[in-house]
Amino acid sequence: MVLLKLQFPLQRRVRLAQGLWLLSWLAVLAGAFTFSLGVYLKTELLRRAEVMDNTEIHVVPNILMLVGLVTMGINLFAGRVCQDSLDSARFPPWKPFLLPWYGLAWMVCVWLLSAVVLSYALQGHLEESLKVGLRNGIRFYRDTDVPGRCFQKETIDRLQMELRCCGNTNYRDWFEVQWISNRYLDFTSKEVKDRVRSNVDGRYLMDGVPFSCCNPGSPRPCLQNHLTDNTAHYNYEHQSEELNLYNRGCRQALVDYYMGLMNTIGPGILSVISVQISVLVSLRYLHTSLEGVDPENPEADSEGYILAKGVKETLMDVKTTVFKLLQFGQVEAGDEAEAGEDGEKAATSS
Structure with a gap:
């Protein structure tokens, strides 16, 4: 069963491509915003490094900076795909890269969400780090x-x-x-x-x-x-x-200050996630609607969808593919081991 199937006339495909181009540039700005938030938080943490005992909390700004750069890159790619989407001679070269793009875009959303979760989950580590760091600072x-x-x-x-x-x-x-x-x-x-x-x-x-x-x-x-x-x-x-x-x-005072920063950054990151998901869904509709266009009649209506099958069937297909890849890797490792044993036997017999 096709998930969230929609009908796309030519005019609707054109508007989708134009809107997605604008949305992808908005996502690029959101990526720059995320990177800036990471740099700011990193700077604030380094400014108080002398009264901190460990750097576990630095994982949050590190994730934000990395994801900010990746977000800018993948959405620049999405903008270029939108420019070429209505030209059948230029769009096909991008098709092999779309599946990895979808995976990377989902990973970006997961990373951003993990940064928000970690910013609150590491509060206890932050307090303990400040406790030891301030104690040493007062002692010295x-x-x-x-x-x-x-x-x-x-x-x-x-x-x-x-x-x-x-x-x-x-x-x-x-x-x-x-x-x-x-x-x-x-x-x-x-x-x-x-x-x-x-x-x-x-x-x-x-x-x-x-x-x-x-x-x-x-x-x-x-x-x-x-x-x-x-x-x-x-x-x-x-x-x-x-x-x-x-x-x-x-x-x-420091815990309140840093948690205040986290509470301010959290809604901003959630907004970036919503923009990235919008780009992801829109590009998927554009991709599938263009694949359904009749080459002999490019102005005809086409259908776009999110998944070719239901969620359960898609997850089962992904699970089967992953297991096949793992078994393939094990077979290759076994073949190499057998080849090594055969080589040793041949050397011994000679």
């Missing part, structure tokens, strides 16, 4: 003289000011690390000695945070040190001073 904040970590302080400070966040989970993460370099500590001071001796690892820990944690919206000058000591500051209660520092952790 003081290492401004260590090669490879010289810019870690600047990175963390800029991140906290730009995203209006503090620490990994919250500002208390800074209480657990020595974020002041030893070169800026006076070890002749009794206070410094007492703090270092009171810690098992010999670190200088304090209930303070870097300046980049200060909230400019606070009505009072920022308090960075002795944050848990209510007597150290006038009219101060650390449990109720919500405006003094940023309360949100940078991990949550």
Whole structure:
């Protein structure tokens, strides 16, 4: 049973070819848009690479960039086919390439859909990567003289000011690390000695945070040190001073930022998929309607369809073809092995 069969007079075939040509160029622009989205997302991820522990999330922009380029290529091909479709002398050379084109076009749609799914499925990996990366970034904040970590302080400070966040989970993460370099500590001071001796690892820990944690919206000058000591500051209660520092952790801020990007990119990618499916269906109708044209009467009506058989029959045919190809490959491998054994026997007998 033919699937979705339609009647195509000459005028309708001409309009289909013209409309498909415009649609294919729209799909080329959609491919360029997809590639641009991939480049933008890749750039944003690389910009925060110093606070990420792994690069698994990079698979999403990589897919978008690859699929964007492939989409532009296949739709340029589709546009050229539309130009030659109404000339019987020029269209036939394209016919052998149409079947691979259909397969590649479906693969593009699957890749785009997988990129959308992965952008949400990898949220847990993104959070874990940021958790470890930010923890290391805070730990190495003081290492401004260590090669490879010289810019870690600047990175963390800029991140906290730009995203209006503090620490990994919250500002208390800074209480657990020595974020002041030893070169800026006076070890002749009794206070410094007492703090270092009171810690098992010999670190200088304090209930303070870097300046980049200060909230400019606070009505009072920022308090960075002795944050848990209510007597150290006038009219101060650390449990109720919500405006003094940023309360949100940078991990949550980054996750919200990247998931916001994904939520914006997702509908755009779904729109690209719909455009690509429209090109695929239209080209299939154009292809089958032109194949049904009588060569002796090219202006006669013809029939176009999506599948020559039903969906179930088509899937069974594809399954049979794939099995035949696999069996053919196994037979070839078996023949090569038998040929090798025969060669060894002949060499031994000689």
